[in-house]
Amino acid sequence: MTGADDRVTVWPARPATEPPEWEYHYSPNELAARWNLDVSTVRQWFLDEPGVLKHGHESVNPRKRPYVTLRIPESVARRVYAERTRSWAEGEAIRKQAGTAGRATKPRQNSG
Numbered sequence: 001m002t003g004a005d006d007r008v009t010v011w012p013a014r015p016a017t018e019p020p021e022w023e024y025h026y027s028p029n030e031l032a033a034r035w036n037l038d039v040s041t042v043r044q045w046f047l048d049e050p051g052v053l054k055h056g057h058e059s060v061n062p063r064k065r066p067y068v069t070l071r072i073p074e075s076v077a078r079r080v081y082a083e084r085t086r087s088w089a090e091g092e093a094i095r096k097q098a099g100t101a102g103r104a105t106k107p108r109q110n111s112g
Helices: 028-035 039-046 074-097
Strands: 053-057 067-073
Touching: 028 039, 028 067, 039 067, 039 074, 067 074
Parallel strands: none
Antiparallel strands: 053 067
16 A cells, blocks of 8 residues: 555646646645645645636634635646746856855854
């Protein structure tokens, strides 16, 4: 018996003639596992993204969390992933030119 960590998610193939509303829709958990991110990060990235299906309601009470189920179309997931990785790659290229590639980008705090 294999555990959840042993599974590999593969982008499902979609026929070119299939309309976009019938493409595969990912849950935040699926994308978080695929991209090795925290689920809350994925939810933040996609909560206000156009094309994402949202079901549920925002909480009126500030002490209660909103119960909103997200379903993210494959095309939206691919677009956001490309945007996020492009910005990381561009930043890494700039850091490489400056001689700081691979180093922490957070400024050091004075100890005194």
